Amino acid sequence: MRSGKITYRLVIFILALIFGLGFSMPSFLQSQSGHKISLGLDLQGGLHMLLGVQTDEALASKVKSVASSIRYFTNKNDILVDSLKIEPDAVKLTILDGDDVKKINEMLKSIKGLDVKQDALSYTITLTEQEKIDTQKYAVDQAVETIRNRLDQFGLAEPTVAKQGEKDILVELPGIKTAADEQRAKDLIAKAAHLQLMALDDKRQDQAQSISAADAAAYGDVIYPDVKNQNFKYLIKDIPVLDGSMLVDARVAFDNQTNSPIINFTLNAEGARIFGDFTGSNVGKRLAIVLDGKVYSAPVINERIGGGSGQISGGFSVEEAHDVAIALRSGALLAPVKMLEKRSIGPSLGQQSIDQSMVALAGGAILVVLFMVIVYGLAGILANIALVVNILILVAIMALFGATLTLPGMAGILLTIGMAVDANVIINERIRELLKQGQSVSVSIQRGYENAMSAIVDSNLTTLITSAALYAYGTGPVKGFAVTMSIGIIASMLTAILGTHGMFEFLTKKIENSKNTVLWFGYKIRKAA
Amino acid sequence: MQIFDKGTIYDFMGKRWIFFAMSFVLFFGSIVLLATKGLNYGIDFSGGTLIQVKYEGNAPLELIRSKLATNETLKNANVTEFGSAEEITIRYAGSSDSLGSNPGEVVSNLLADTGKFEIRRVDVVGPKVGSELREKGIMAVAVSLVLILLYIAVRFEWRFALAAIFSEIHDVVITLGAISLLSIDVNLDTLAAVLTVLGYSLNDTIIIFDRIRESVTESKTIKLTQLINESVSMTLPRTIMTSITTMLAVLVLFFYGGDMIHGFSIIMIVGIIIGTISSVFIAAPMLVWFKFNVTNYRAHLADKERNKKEKEKIRAMYEKGTV
Numbered sequence: 001m002r003s004g005k006i007t008y009r010l011v012i013f014i015l016a017l018i019f020g021l022g023f024s025m026p027s028f029l030q031s032q033s034g035h036k037i038s039l040g041l042d043l044q045g046g047l048h049m050l051l052g053v054q055t056d057e058a059l060a061s062k063v064k065s066v067a068s069s070i071r072y073f074t075n076k077n078d079i080l081v082d083s084l085k086i087e088p089d090a091v092k093l094t095i096l097d098g099d100d101v102k103k104i105n106e107m108l109k110s111i112k113g114l115d116v117k118q119d120a121l122s123y124t125i126t127l128t129e130q131e132k133i134d135t136q137k138y139a140v141d142q143a144v145e146t147i148r149n150r151l152d153q154f155g156l157a158e159p160t161v162a163k164q165g166e167k168d169i170l171v172e173l174p175g176i177k178t179a180a181d182e183q184r185a186k187d188l189i190a191k192a193a194h195l196q197l198m199a200l201d202d203k204r205q206d207q208a209q210s211i212s213a214a215d216a217a218a219y220g221d222v223i224y225p226d227v228k229n230q231n232f233k234y235l236i237k238d239i240p241v242l243d244g245s246m247l248v249d250a251r252v253a254f255d256n257q258t259n260s261p262i263i264n265f266t267l268n269a270e271g272a273r274i275f276g277d278f279t280g281s282n283v284g285k286r287l288a289i290v291l292d293g294k295v296y297s298a299p300v301i302n303e304r305i306g307g308g309s310g311q312i313s314g315g316f317s318v319e320e321a322h323d324v325a326i327a328l329r330s331g332a333l334l335a336p337v338k339m340l341e342k343r344s345i346g347p348s349l350g351q352q353s354i355d356q357s358m359v360a361l362a363g364g365a366i367l368v369v370l371f372m373v374i375v376y377g378l379a380g381i382l383a384n385i386a387l388v389v390n391i392l393i394l395v396a397i398m399a400l401f402g403a404t405l406t407l408p409g410m411a412g413i414l415l416t417i418g419m420a421v422d423a424n425v426i427i428n429e430r431i432r433e434l435l436k437q438g439q440s441v442s443v444s445i446q447r448g449y450e451n452a453m454s455a456i457v458d459s460n461l462t463t464l465i466t467s468a469a470l471y472a473y474g475t476g477p478v479k480g481f482a483v484t485m486s487i488g489i490i491a492s493m494l495t496a497i498l499g500t501h502g503m504f505e506f507l508t509k510k511i512e513n514s515k516n517t518v519l520w521f522g523y524k525i526r527k528a529a
Numbered sequence: 530m531q532i533f534d535k536g537t538i539y540d541f542m543g544k545r546w547i548f549f550a551m552s553f554v555l556f557f558g559s560i561v562l563l564a565t566k567g568l569n570y571g572i573d574f575s576g577g578t579l580i581q582v583k584y585e586g587n588a589p590l591e592l593i594r595s596k597l598a599t600n601e602t603l604k605n606a607n608v609t610e611f612g613s614a615e616e617i618t619i620r621y622a623g624s625s626d627s628l629g630s631n632p633g634e635v636v637s638n639l640l641a642d643t644g645k646f647e648i649r650r651v652d653v654v655g656p657k658v659g660s661e662l663r664e665k666g667i668m669a670v671a672v673s674l675v676l677i678l679l680y681i682a683v684r685f686e687w688r689f690a691l692a693a694i695f696s697e698i699h700d701v702v703i704t705l706g707a708i709s710l711l712s713i714d715v716n717l718d719t720l721a722a723v724l725t726v727l728g729y730s731l732n733d734t735i736i737i738f739d740r741i742r743e744s745v746t747e748s749k750t751i752k753l754t755q756l757i758n759e760s761v762s763m764t765l766p767r768t769i770m771t772s773i774t775t776m777l778a779v780l781v782l783f784f785y786g787g788d789m790i791h792g793f794s795i796i797m798i799v800g801i802i803i804g805t806i807s808s809v810f811i812a813a814p815m816l817v818w819f820k821f822n823v824t825n826y827r828a829h830l831a832d833k834e835r836n837k838k839e840k841e842k843i844r845a846m847y848e849k850g851t852v
Contacts, residue, residue: 042789050658052655052657179631179633179634179637179648182631183631183634186631339653339655340654340655340657340658341653341654341655341658342651342652342653342654343650343651343652343653344633344650344651344652345649345650346647346648346649346650348583348647348649349581349583349649349650352787353787353789356785356786356787356789357786357787357790359785360781360782360785360786360787363781363785364777364778364779364781364782365778367777367778367781368774368777368778371773371774371777372774375770407718407789407790408717408718408721408790408793410790411721411722411782411786411790411793411794412721412725414778414779414781414782415725415775415778415779415797417778418771418774418775418776418777418778418779419729419732419771419774419775421771421774422732422767422771422774425767425770425771425774426736426767429764429766429767429770433763451743454739454742454743455735455736455739455740458684458735458736458739459731459732459735459736459739461680462677462680462681462728462731462732462735463728463731463732465673465676465677465680466673466676466677466724466727466728466731467728468676469669469672469673469676470669470673470721470724472669472672473665473666473668473669473672474665474666474669474721475662475665475717478666478669478717478720478721478724481721481724481725485725485728
C-alpha cells in the first residue's frame with residue numbers, strides 16, 4: 001500500500017484531535033484533575049438567586065451619616081443649633097449664632113459630594129447628582145463583596161456571587177440540600193448587619209409605648225422595638241452616635257454569668273474616639289445597641305468607655321451569634337437586598353436531568369452516526385470521525401473557559417450533533433454530483449469542497465450572528481445555549497471542513513485505486529451513456 | 530444509499546400556490562390563535578412561583594387541591610400533573626419578595642399528610658424580572674433578524690434578504706401558533722427552542738439561496754421559475770438528509786430527554802418541519818414575488834467578478850512594483 005499524502009489540513013486536524021482529547025478528558029473522567037465543565041444548577045441541584053439592591057436606602061443612610069457628622073462637629077465646637085432634621089433626601093439645620101457660619105461652611109466643604117444651600121442661618125444640604133450615582137454604584141459593589149465574604153466564611157462549596165446589570169446580584173449556591181441550609185444561607189445573605197450605637201431619648205422614653213412615628217419624628221426621634229419583646233418600644237434619637245462602618249472585628253464569646261452567647265466588637269480609632277467622647281459626656285444616660293432596627297440592649301452609661309470595644313448581648317442562639325458575627329465582620333450591607341428571583345433545584349431532580357440527557361445525547365449521536373454510514377458509506381465514517389472530534393473540542397473549550405453546562409445547553413449539543421454533519425452532507429452531495437458528471441475522484445473531492453464552501457460559510461456565519469445576539473440579550477439558559485452553539489459551529493468549521501478534507505486527501509490514491517464508489521461515497525457511478 | 534439522486538428536476542414552482550395557500554392558512558390561523566388564546570407564559574416571563582413535587586406513588590390531585598385551598602395565597606394555585614402521575618407542579622401568581630419566607634416549606638407543611646413526597650424544585654420569579662426577561666427575549670429575536678437581514682443583503686441581494694426574513698417571520702409565527710395550540714409553557718427554554726428553529730430554518734434557506742446564486746451564473750435559462758426548480762431539486766438530497774439527522778436527534782430528545790425538555794423538543798419538531806417546508810416552498814418562490822431579475826443579477830455578479838479580478842491584477846502589479 002502506498003502511503004497517502006499528508007497535507008497541512010490533516011496536520012491541523014490531528015493537532016485539534018490531540019487538543020480536544022487532552023482537555024476534554026478531565027470532564028469525562030471525573031477522577032482526573034484539570035479544567036472541568038461546570039454543571040449548571042439545573043443539572044446538579046442547588047440554589048439560584050437574583051437579588052436586587054435597594055440603592056435608595058443607601059442614599060438615605062448616606063444622608064443620615066452626613067447628619068451624624070454635623071451633629072458631632074457642632075457638639076464638639078459648641079455651636080448652638082436650633083434644629084437639625086433629616087428629610088428623606090436632605091439635611092436641614094438652622095444655627096443660632098451668625099459668628100459660627102464660617103466654621104460650619106468650612107466643615108461642610110470638607111465633606112465631598114454635598115450640595116449646600118444657605119439662606120441666612122438656615123441650611124439645606126443634599127447630595128450632588130454625581131455623589132448619588134457613586135453612592136448607588138458603591139452600594140451594589142459593596143453588597144457583592146460583602147455577600148461573597150459572608151458565603152466564603154459560611155463554608156459553602158464554590159458559591160458564585162456576581163453583579164448582574166446595574167443593580168442586581170446573581171448568587172448561585174450549588175449543593176444546598178436541605179430547606180434548613182437554604183434558609184440559613186438566605187438569612188446570612190439578607191442580614192443587613194447594620195449595627196448602630198444610638199442615644200436613648202431619656203426625656204420622652206415614658207411615651208415610647210404610645211407615641212406615633214410622626215410625633216416621634218417631630219422630636220427627631222425614631223421608635224425601635226426590643227429584640228426579645230416586639231411589643232416593647234424604645235424612643236431613640238434618630239441620628240446615631242456611631243454605626244457599623246467603624247467596626248473592625250466581631251467575635252462570638254460567652255457571658256460569664258449567664259453563659260449565653262454574646263458578640264464582642266471592636267471599633268477603629270475614629271470610632272473609639274467618638275465612642276469615648278460620647279460616653280464620657282453622657283454618664284448616667286442610656287445607650288441603645290441597635291442591630292438591624294432592633295434594640296438588643298440599652299444599658300446605662302456608668303463611665304467613659306475608652307478602648308473602643310463593646311458587646312451585643314441578648315437574644316442569640318449559638319448558631320445565630322456565629323452568623324451575626326460573620327455578618328458584622330464582613331460589613332453591613334449599605335443597602336438592603338430584595339429577592340427578585342429564586343430557583344432551587346433538588347439534587348435528585350438534577351441527577352435525573354443528567355441521566356436523561358446523557359441517554360438522549362448518546363442515543364441521538366448513535367442514530368446520526370449510523371445514518372451517515374448507511375447513506376455515505378466510508379465518507380460517512382470520515383464525517384463521523386470529524387463529529388466525534390467536534391464534540392471533544394466542544395467539551396475541551398467549555399472546560400477551559402469554565403463555561404457552565406445547563407439543560408438547554410445539553411439539548412444544544414445534541415442539536416449541534418444533528419446539524420454538525422450538515423457541512424459534510426453538503427460536501428458529500430457535491431462530490432457525488434461531480435462524480436456523476438464523470439469527473440475523477442481527486443477532481444471531484446477538490447472541487448466538491450470548493451463548490452460547497454460558500455454555502456457552508458454563509459450558513460455558519462448567520463448562525464454565529466444569531467448566537468451573538470442571543471448571547472448579548474439572553475439570560476441564564478439562553479446564554480448557555482448560545483455559548484454551546486457558537487463553540488460547536490466554530491469547532492465544526494475546523495473538523496467538518498478542514499478535517500474531513502485532510503482525511504480525503506490522505507486517502508485519495510486509495511479511493512482511486514479501489515474504484516468502488518459505492519463503498520466510499522454510497523454512490524455508484526453510472527457509465528455515462 | 531442514494532436518496533433523490535437521479536438528477537430529476539422537480540416542478541416546485543408549479544406547486545407553489547398550493548403551499549402558499551397552506552402557509553396562508555397556517556400563518557393567519559396562528560395569528561388568530563395568538564390573538565384569542567394567547568401564549569401561556571410560564572413564571573419566567575409573568576413572574577410567580579412554581580413548586581415541583583414528586584410523590585412516591587400517584588399524586589392525590591384532589592386532596593392536594595383541597596389542602597392548598599386552606600391557605601390564602603395558595604387558594605388559586607394551579608395544580609397539574611407533570612410528565613407522570615407521580616409528579617405535580619403547583620403554580621401561582623404571587624411571589625413574595627422577602628428573603629425570609631420559603632414557599633417550599635409552606636407547601637411542604639400543608640401537604641404533610643397527603644403521602645410521601647419530595648419537593649424537587651422551587652422557582653420564584655418577581656414580576657419585574659419577568660417583564661425584563663420578556664423584553665430581552667423580544668430584543669434578542671429582533672436584533673438577530675436585523676443582523677441577518679443586513680448580512681444577506683450584503684452577501685446576496687436585498688430581495689434575497691427580504692425573502693429570507695419573510696420566511697423567518699412565517700416560521701416563528703407558526704411555531705408560536707403551535708406553542709399556543711398545544712398550551713406549552715413559554716419560558717426561557719422555550720425561547721431558546723424558538724431561536725434554534727429560527728437558526729435552523731435560516732440555514733436551510735441560505736443553502737438553497739446559495740445554489741440559486743450559483744445557478745444564475747451557470748445555468749443557461751433566464752427563466753427564474755426554471756432556475757429555482759433546478760436549484761431546489763439539486764439541494765433536495767441535502768435538505769432531506771440534514772432534516773432527517775436533525776430530526777433523529779430531536780426525536781431522541783423528545784422520547785428520552787425527560788419532562789424538563791419536553792416542551793423544548795416538541796417546538797423543535799414542529800419548527801424543523803415548518804422550517805424545511807418554508808425554505809423550499811416559501812423563501813425561494815418569494816423571489817418571484819419580489820420580481821427578482823435573473824439577467825440583472827447575472828450582470829451584477831459578473832460585475833462583481835470583474836471588480837475582483839481587477840483588484841487582484843492591481844494588487845499583483847503593486848506587489849511586483851510595476852505600478
